[in-house]
Amino acid sequence: MPSRALEHIRICDFTGQLAGAGSTKWMAAFGAEVIRIEDPVMRGTWDVLRMMPPFVDERRGPDMGGGFNNHNVEKLGVTLNLRTDKGKEILAEIVRRSDAVCENFAYGVMERWGFGYERLKQLRPDIVYVSNCGFGHSGPYHEYKTWGPIVQAMSGLTFTSGLPEQAPAGWGYSYMDHTGAYYMAIVHRARTGEGQWVDMACTEAGLTLNGPALLDYTVNGRPMRREGQPHSNRNLWPPMAPHGIYPARGEDRWLAVACRSDAEWSALAAEIGSEAAADPGWSRLADRLARQDELDDLVSQWTRGLDDFETYARLQKVGVPAAPVRRPQERVDQDPDTQAWGLWPEVEHSKMGRVRVDGLPVHLSETDWEIRRGGPCVGEHTEQVLTELLGMSGDEIAGLREEGVV
Amino acid sequence: MSAPPDSPRPLDGVRVIELSSEMGAMAGKLLADMGADVILVEPPGGDPTRDYPPFLDDEPGPDRSLFWWHYQTSKRGVTLDLDQDDDRERFRRLVASADVLLECERPGRPADLGIDFPQLAELRPELIMASVTAFGRNSPSRHEQFTDLTLLAGGGPAWSTGYDDHSLPPVRGGGNQGYNTACHYAVMSILTALLHREVSGRGQHIDVSAYAANNVTTEMASYTWLVQQGTVQRQTGRHAMEQPSLPSQLACADGRWVTTGFPPRHPRELRWLYDWIVELGAEVEFPEAIFLKQGAERSEPLDIQLIGEDDEVTAIFSASREGLVLVASKVSAYEFFERTQKAGISTGVIYSPEEALQDDQFQARGFPVEVHHPELDRSFTYPGAPYKFGRTPWRITRRAPRLGEHQHEVFADLEPAPAD
Numbered sequence: 166m167p168s169r170a171l172e173h174i175r176i177c178d179f180t181g182q183l184a185g186a187g188s189t190k191w192m193a194a195f196g197a198e199v200i201r202i203e204d205p206v207m208r209g210t211w212d213v214l215r216m217m218p219p220f221v222d223e224r225r226g227p228d229m230g231g232g233f234n235n236h237n238v239e240k241l242g243v244t245l246n247l248r249t250d251k252g253k254e255i256l257a258e259i260v261r262r263s264d265a266v267c268e269n270f271a272y273g274v275m276e277r278w279g280f281g282y283e284r285l286k287q288l289r290p291d292i293v294y295v296s297n298c299g300f301g302h303s304g305p306y307h308e309y310k311t312w313g314p315i316v317q318a319m320s321g322l323t324f325t326s327g328l329p330e331q332a333p334a335g336w337g338y339s340y341m342d343h344t345g346a347y348y349m350a351i352v353h354r355a356r357t358g359e360g361q362w363v364d365m366a367c368t369e370a371g372l373t374l375n376g377p378a379l380l381d382y383t384v385n386g387r388p389m390r391r392e393g394q395p396h397s398n399r400n401l402w403p404p405m406a407p408h409g410i411y412p413a414r415g416e417d418r419w420l421a422v423a424c425r426s427d428a429e430w431s432a433l434a435a436e437i438g439s440e441a442a443a444d445p446g447w448s449r450l451a452d453r454l455a456r457q458d459e460l461d462d463l464v465s466q467w468t469r470g471l472d473d474f475e476t477y478a479r480l481q482k483v484g485v486p487a488a489p490v491r492r493p494q495e496r497v498d499q500d501p502d503t504q505a506w507g508l509w510p511e512v513e514h515s516k517m518g519r520v521r522v523d524g525l526p527v528h529l530s531e532t533d534w535e536i537r538r539g540g541p542c543v544g545e546h547t548e549q550v551l552t553e554l555l556g557m558s559g560d561e562i563a564g565l566r567e568e569g570v571v
Numbered sequence: 572m573s574a575p576p577d578s579p580r581p582l583d584g585v586r587v588i589e590l591s592s593e594m595g596a597m598a599g600k601l602l603a604d605m606g607a608d609v610i611l612v613e614p615p616g617g618d619p620t621r622d623y624p625p626f627l628d629d630e631p632g633p634d635r636s637l638f639w640w641h642y643q644t645s646k647r648g649v650t651l652d653l654d655q656d657d658d659r660e661r662f663r664r665l666v667a668s669a670d671v672l673l674e675c676e677r678p679g680r681p682a683d684l685g686i687d688f689p690q691l692a693e694l695r696p697e698l699i700m701a702s703v704t705a706f707g708r709n710s711p712s713r714h715e716q717f718t719d720l721t722l723l724a725g726g727g728p729a730w731s732t733g734y735d736d737h738s739l740p741p742v743r744g745g746g747n748q749g750y751n752t753a754c755h756y757a758v759m760s761i762l763t764a765l766l767h768r769e770v771s772g773r774g775q776h777i778d779v780s781a782y783a784a785n786n787v788t789t790e791m792a793s794y795t796w797l798v799q800q801g802t803v804q805r806q807t808g809r810h811a812m813e814q815p816s817l818p819s820q821l822a823c824a825d826g827r828w829v830t831t832g833f834p835p836r837h838p839r840e841l842r843w844l845y846d847w848i849v850e851l852g853a854e855v856e857f858p859e860a861i862f863l864k865q866g867a868e869r870s871e872p873l874d875i876q877l878i879g880e881d882d883e884v885t886a887i888f889s890a891s892r893e894g895l896v897l898v899a900s901k902v903s904a905y906e907f908f909e910r911t912q913k914a915g916i917s918t919g920v921i922y923s924p925e926e927a928l929q930d931d932q933f934q935a936r937g938f939p940v941e942v943h944h945p946e947l948d949r950s951f952t953y954p955g956a957p958y959k960f961g962r963t964p965w966r967i968t969r970r971a972p973r974l975g976e977h978q979h980e981v982f983a984d985l986e987p988a989p990a991d
Binding site for chain 2: 169170171173174193195200218219221231232234235282295300301302304306307309310311312313314315316318319320321322323324325326328331332333334335336337338339340348349350351352353354356357358360361363364365366369370372373374375376377378379381382383384385387388389390395397398400401402403404405408409410411412417419420421423427433438447453481484485487488489490491492493494496497498501502503505506508511521522523525526527528529530531532535544
């Protein structure tokens, strides 16, 4: 049975890519009716993921993008040509029947179409409007364009990921795009009946994720841009040693190890079993921190000849936090944990057939999520939504098709 | 530019009991700064993160940890020893007054203490209890030892993050992002349960797995495997991909880096880049500038499909990339960013966190906020709102609680336990 948690909520959804579409996916998985509005002329390809790999087979086109499917499961797809008056009228009717409008266009796009916040509010006074873009809708950079790596650069997240004497490593994906907490506005509306505009700037959300580093600067005057920093495989707060990602046997195999206490270090030293590791000079944290490069060499020399998964199991057995750097295959297909969680649900996509997607990392005891339907093909639910939501007849819809409105 | 002190907030009137923890503190903060009355329950000696550096003026002390200051804003604080019967009774009374319980205890411990969901829901059927654990409460790995590092390494993000040179280790991004990720999903699930409760009147239990959270926060890595059994490879400063992409980070004259995307390929942009090189007096050391001029005289943008096939297109494209590298090496990162963005080319400065805080954009939008610490008679600048709400803005109502600061007021407000 589909999740009922949010079955009373309807979202008019213009979002795309991951930053926008990923957040409305959550609501769709919990049963909200999420109606994607896309352009029939461009065949929805404003969301570039519609055309991009991965692909299930050799077929291509706007219905075959694997990433699009991943982020748009359980949503409905409607095409609407907003260059036409009739298209705008239909959108207005959908907005009147929606609880929230979400988008992650560049600044000004919704206004140009005539659907800025003022207009949305006229259509539905209690509407929640969420705009999500890199710099938000005000400030000197509001017209600048961004994507994930630029947002992460401007918000300090790229800088704080890296090794000394190297370029910034950044993040190997758009970390910032994954969560959208604007949900709060919908909660507020549910409790008070009041709508509002949430002007989300991803750069601001990103900068909140390095709070202690910011306070060390504003309170103590100590910047993160300083000698020896960043060194993010180590831990500043609290300091731990050893703490790092060490080479293991085989090509590109790695093992993460962290010792939170002197006792955990003794357990690790006993496993290493060498004379060097047994040196009492390592027994106190302060001494290990003072000679951390040397300590890392000692641990690396030991791990280098060992299997990552075996050593991880061995260290866990003696109570030392450790984990292999898992490859995607090892997390997805060979991991009893993600399997037991049901983390990779299989959906039925109208053209791709059965395909697995990212699930959600939470389980609710009464109204859990459910992901069964694949992302919509371009305009797949136009007729359904116009009929069921707006009460249009088959003839009317055929006429709209003729005129190029849908 | 902080919000007026009396403006309403979305979670006004929602009471959250949070059992203190390093992993879940961010979730409590997200709720507290949006108006929830978050009551933080610490063990009698205080939460261990009170001892985490950095400290105010680098002097340790239970109320001086800036780590603590950041993650505990807008919360009230009490201490309870859950291993003692009478404190457990106090805890039950507290939960009976609450809408949400947020906890990150070791799996099994709440049941051992008799304060798990079934017992608490009997006291308070509307209760939403969110348990954030490393692997999920019923997971095969639930008893594993973990830190933020091991979650990010085992859960996927580290595989995708690091350098083109794979003799360097994968990188764990700084700032406890493995925990922060779990907290974001925890908050969304709590809000989902609250929305359901508005309609149904019923509470429920939420099982949040930090490991699963990181597994589904890798963008392409998981779904490239799920869909076409492909393995992405880490690359310096850009998305991990199956096929290598072009380097994107450029070093600037001031020692900072910028990130760039696709190099200029429209005639107008190629002209703009050529002019910039001339303005810097660098066309002599960069003979390839001639190709930029050629590109500027074309009637159409470069067809990227022809790179490697058509000699002229290839030469122009290469000059466009190398031209950006050249100008970056001669100007500051900020100047590069401003000038490229104004020309419609998307780039960003790789700021350190403190540089971002001081940037014009963050200042103009009122991102930094002042938080008063009455006992020190000082105010400090904190990172501000992660999102701008028009009607019910984010706000820090108070600095992090001192140990046991609200013990009296919190328990004085509770109804006494009914007599047997």
